[in-house]
Amino acid sequence: MNPNENIRQAVLDGDASGAAALARVRLDAGLSPLEALDPFIAAIREAGDRFELGDFFLPQLLMASQAMRAALEVIFPPGQAGPTLSRGTVVAGTVQGDIHEIGKSLVCALLQAHGFTVVDLGGDVSADRFIEQIRAVNPDLLALSALLTTTMIQQKMLLDRLAQEGLRDRVKVLVGGAPVTTQWARDIGADGYAPDAARAVDLALKLVEK
Numbered sequence: 001m002n003p004n005e006n007i008r009q010a011v012l013d014g015d016a017s018g019a020a021a022l023a024r025v026r027l028d029a030g031l032s033p034l035e036a037l038d039p040f041i042a043a044i045r046e047a048g049d050r051f052e053l054g055d056f057f058l059p060q061l062l063m064a065s066q067a068m069r070a071a072l073e074v075i076f077p078p079g080q081a082g083p084t085l086s087r088g089t090v091v092a093g094t095v096q097g098d099i100h101e102i103g104k105s106l107v108c109a110l111l112q113a114h115g116f117t118v119v120d121l122g123g124d125v126s127a128d129r130f131i132e133q134i135r136a137v138n139p140d141l142l143a144l145s146a147l148l149t150t151t152m153i154q155q156k157m158l159l160d161r162l163a164q165e166g167l168r169d170r171v172k173v174l175v176g177g178a179p180v181t182t183q184w185a186r187d188i189g190a191d192g193y194a195p196d197a198a199r200a201v202d203l204a205l206k207l208v209e210k
């Protein structure tokens, strides 16, 4: 069987230990972390498409996402020490009402791998928690993920809240997530948008250089 077909099957079957083992094989074959992750991303997107078509039910989507996360943890082990010199600090999270974390975690892993200190607040993060952490950590960047058309508005609400609290000029705000666009980022007054984790790093580097 084609190795990518094995990965596709492991993710679609929700086979977390199989997905983790296949991720390890790709790293051992000398692929870069992003190359290693590619077929897993294609598989989880296929699971989403099948869910939308009614061909997959929520428990299957959940199991597929657990398999995807198991692979992500092999490829980007959480808490692994990054470079010693920090390029800047990022507070990141998925906005309130939204529990999608895979894309945000990938953005956090790549930022960390490129020398940023990342405080990952997880998913379904309230505006109060973001504000509390911005005051506590004083980050250079705030990275906000939203995967649902119904939760994108939370990015705008948080930006408004930052302005009200007098914090807007203290932090650059990056937004992302599947339904988010450059236009949306402009409309809500964010400092930038990136469509994927690699471009999120480029953008973060540009913003901290400014």
Ligand code: B12
Residues within 6 Å of the ligand: 041, 044, 045, 047, 048, 049, 051, 052, 058, 061, 062, 063, 065, 097, 098, 099, 100, 101, 102, 103, 104, 106, 107, 143, 144, 145, 146, 147, 148, 149, 150, 174, 175, 176, 177, 178, 179, 193, 194, 195, 196, 197, 198, 200
């Ligand atoms: C996995 C998944 C889940 C998992 C999430 C597990 C987890 N803890 O993360 C589970 C099963 C829990 C789930 C639940 C739901 N889901 Co869901 N899910 C998905 C799925 C299949 C994949 C998302 C994913 O991980 N993609 C892979 C990653 C790598 O890509 P990504 O997230 O887009 O991230 C990349 C970029 O967007 C960007 N990025 C992401 N964040 C950020 C942040 C910044 C700052 C930047 C710069 C860039 C950036 O970089 C990332 C890496 O390259 C998508 C389908 C899809 N095609 O996206 C549906 C999808 C997002 N889900 C959907 C829905 C409807 C739901 C539910 C409402 C279903 C339900 N009826 O309950 C619930 C929502 C629960 C909630 N309140 O949040 C819909 C959303 C439709 C819409 N228009 O709003 C989708 C599109 C599926 C579909 N086709 O119908 N889901």
